Amino acid sequence: MSRKLLLEHAEVPGIETYAVYRNQGGYRAVEKALKALTPENVLDEVKISGLRGRGGAGFPTGMKWSFLAKPEGTPRYLLCNADESEPGTFKDRLLMERLPHLLIEGMITSAYALGCRTAYIYIRGEYKWIIKILERAIAEAYANGWLGERILGTDFSFDLHVTPGAGAYICGEETALIESLEGKRGNPRLKPPFPAVSGLWGCPTLVNNVESLCAIVSIVNDGGEAFAAIGVGRSTGTKLISACGNINKPGVYEIELGLPVEEFIYSDEYCGGIKNGKQLKAVVPGGSSVPILPAHLILKTAAGEDRLLSYESLADGGFVSGSMLGSGGFIVYDEDQCIVRNTWNFSRFYHHESCGQCSPCREGTGWLEKVLHRLEHGHGRMHDIDLLVDISKKIEGNTICPLGDAAAWPVASAVRHFRDEFEWHVLEPFLSQQRNFGLAMEAVAV
Amino acid sequence: MEGVLIKEQRLREIFSPETMAEIQRLLPRFPEARQKSALLRILHLVQEENEGWLSTEVMDRVAEILNIQPIEVYEVATFYTMYNLKPLGKYLLELCHTGPCAIEGAERLLEYLKQKLGIGVGETTPDGLFTLKTVECMGACGYAPMMQVGEFYHEHLTEAKIDRFLEDCRDGKVALGTWKLG
Numbered sequence: 173m174s175r176k177l178l179l180e181h182a183e184v185p186g187i188e189t190y191a192v193y194r195n196q197g198g199y200r201a202v203e204k205a206l207k208a209l210t211p212e213n214v215l216d217e218v219k220i221s222g223l224r225g226r227g228g229a230g231f232p233t234g235m236k237w238s239f240l241a242k243p244e245g246t247p248r249y250l251l252c253n254a255d256e257s258e259p260g261t262f263k264d265r266l267l268m269e270r271l272p273h274l275l276i277e278g279m280i281t282s283a284y285a286l287g288c289r290t291a292y293i294y295i296r297g298e299y300k301w302i303i304k305i306l307e308r309a310i311a312e313a314y315a316n317g318w319l320g321e322r323i324l325g326t327d328f329s330f331d332l333h334v335t336p337g338a339g340a341y342i343c344g345e346e347t348a349l350i351e352s353l354e355g356k357r358g359n360p361r362l363k364p365p366f367p368a369v370s371g372l373w374g375c376p377t378l379v380n381n382v383e384s385l386c387a388i389v390s391i392v393n394d395g396g397e398a399f400a401a402i403g404v405g406r407s408t409g410t411k412l413i414s415a416c417g418n419i420n421k422p423g424v425y426e427i428e429l430g431l432p433v434e435e436f437i438y439s440d441e442y443c444g445g446i447k448n449g450k451q452l453k454a455v456v457p458g459g460s461s462v463p464i465l466p467a468h469l470i471l472k473t474a475a476g477e478d479r480l481l482s483y484e485s486l487a488d489g490g491f492v493s494g495s496m497l498g499s500g501g502f503i504v505y506d507e508d509q510c511i512v513r514n515t516w517n518f519s520r521f522y523h524h525e526s527c528g529q530c531s532p533c534r535e536g537t538g539w540l541e542k543v544l545h546r547l548e549h550g551h552g553r554m555h556d557i558d559l560l561v562d563i564s565k566k567i568e569g570n571t572i573c574p575l576g577d578a579a580a581w582p583v584a585s586a587v588r589h590f591r592d593e594f595e596w597h598v599l600e601p602f603l604s605q606q607r608n609f610g611l612a613m614e615a616v617a618v
Numbered sequence: 619m620e621g622v623l624i625k626e627q628r629l630r631e632i633f634s635p636e637t638m639a640e641i642q643r644l645l646p647r648f649p650e651a652r653q654k655s656a657l658l659r660i661l662h663l664v665q666e667e668n669e670g671w672l673s674t675e676v677m678d679r680v681a682e683i684l685n686i687q688p689i690e691v692y693e694v695a696t697f698y699t700m701y702n703l704k705p706l707g708k709y710l711l712e713l714c715h716t717g718p719c720a721i722e723g724a725e726r727l728l729e730y731l732k733q734k735l736g737i738g739v740g741e742t743t744p745d746g747l748f749t750l751k752t753v754e755c756m757g758a759c760g761y762a763p764m765m766q767v768g769e770f771y772h773e774h775l776t777e778a779k780i781d782r783f784l785e786d787c788r789d790g791k792v793a794l795g796t797w798k799l800g
Binding site: 256257258259260261262264265296297298299300301304307333335336337338339340341352353354355356357358373414415416417418422423424456460501503505509513514517518521524525527 | 647649652654655656657658659661662684690693694697698699700701715716717718720721753754755756757758759760761762766769770795797799
């Protein structure tokens with residue numbers, strides 16, 4: 173049984189209300205930080221904890237915090253990225269639905285460490301009911317003196333607001349999020365300057381994911397070392413994994429980083445194995461943007477070691493035989509799933525979500541979708557397969573924001589690992605319309 | 619004479635007092651001169667009041683309230699998928715068809731909905747009750763397939779659930795929720 177730092181009290185009835193949350197020891201981190209720690213102390217604990225950004229990039233949170241510019245007389249802003257829209261990811265939703273006060277507590281503590289007077293939670297507009305949950309919780313926090321002027325009688329004052337998006341995947345990218353929060357189209361900004369120097373309204377701004385901010389609470393309560401003691405290597409602490417696809421028990425699981433992937437998929441404590449007794453075909457381990465891996469490479473690395481749910485282990489082998497932990501959106505495919513169709517589906521998604529600012533992404537995602545559409549529908553040509561690789565290479569690294577990479581990687585990895593299935597679609601245009609290819613790489617699995 | 623007319627039109631507020639009060643409540647969340655930040659939420663509010671879509675008149679009035687150019691509202695309204703720029707049915711059925719939902723049969727359900735309602739994606743039934751729309755990942759992948767109607771997610775969706783839901787809509791038993799906090 174994994175230790176739970178985030179979801180420990182998620183099942184307690186009424187935990188979304190202030191009274192119950194407080195009864196379960198809530199807001200102790202704010203008390204401790206404001207009364208016993210300096211902002212620098214909090215920052216040090218976060219650095220010691222080794223916490224890495226839980227939104228997908230995995231950048232060390234303490235280091236990101238230390239980049240925040242602190243010019244005299246200029247306000248600094250803390251933004252919570254609750255735009256969760258990476259296909260396969262639905263973990264922040266659970267945190268905010270069940271534990272809105274945990275997020276508020278994490279944000280107060282973080283804002284204290286960073287010297288922010290005001291913060292906003294930017295949440296995807298589709299989560300309308302969660303906006304109400306959060307605003308109810310924020311009102312309770314104000315009423316009980318955890319938000320507003322001179323919190324706990326200290327000099328620290330802090331305001332927190334919720335502000336919605338309106339349906340745009342790109343707004344999960346932090347500079348697009350800032351643009352959107354300013355009431356504009358979500359077009360990512362050129363960097364530098366980075367938001368830490370010039371972000372919201374030109375002021376120093378820090379953007380952190382919901383789960384990262386929630387993790388701050390246990391880091392302050394129990395110390396950075398206790399957090400760092402969990403996990404493996406530079407993957408410290410616990411992580412929420414949202415598991416979906418052809419498994420017996422889809423849902424959100426809090427795991428200690430370093431859990432073997434095989435245990436995660438087959439143990440009854442987690443996914444409970446593949447549905448209907450089928451065979452595992454492939455996994456997208458970190459949200460739709462990360463490379464897809466066939467069964468033999470998701471369970472073991474190319475070197476034959478157990479693949480673990482950690483930043484390093486999932487990335488082992490680079491993009492040749494590895495993938496990424498990403499946002500923890502764990503999508504499982506059984507033997508009946510068609511990789512070409514799935515790749516086409518994801519390409520349609522990225523084409524739809526491209527903001528249109530950079531030509532390689534705006535045009536390239538459309539080309540990928542078109543080529544994949546004809547391959548899936550039996551009109552593909554053999555050279556289309558290399559054309560896909562060529563297009564994805566020309567998008568990757570050539571755009572302002574990582575959406576270009578996110579669109580390119582799933583296609584490149586699908587062709588790399590499932591080329592025989594793509595070829596089969598070209599060679600068997602009629603058959604491929606009637607049945608699926610089945611398990612790929614069967615020859616390799618010997 | 620013309621000038622007086624324009625003035626009178628301006629005095630006639632197109633939004634309800636509740637919506638105006640909600641807007642006034644939102645603005646102080648942002649610093650002076652930065653209140654354009656409330657735009658996205660205001661558009662959600664006024665879209666709800668305007669039967670689910672944004673007309674030019676509505677957008678122009680929002681621009682006036684925020685003291686920005688109408689184009690600043692149009693460019694936002696056309697960028698985000700949750701804003702509708704033409705009239706639609708009373709119930710907007712937003713079916714997710716991204717990867718994880720597709721694995722769980724979203725494509726089949728889309729065909730079912732099309733056939734059941736006799737309309738295509740983006741179309742409205744002749745009785746003005748339903749508009750069908752496909753949307754990209756809604757963050758319900760573990761509870762797929764799903765569709766959103768108003769404020770609510772309908773998860774683990776099946777053909778039987780769709781049948782029941784459409785009936786409930788026809789009987790006026792379905793609440794859509796609101797952007798107003800009240």
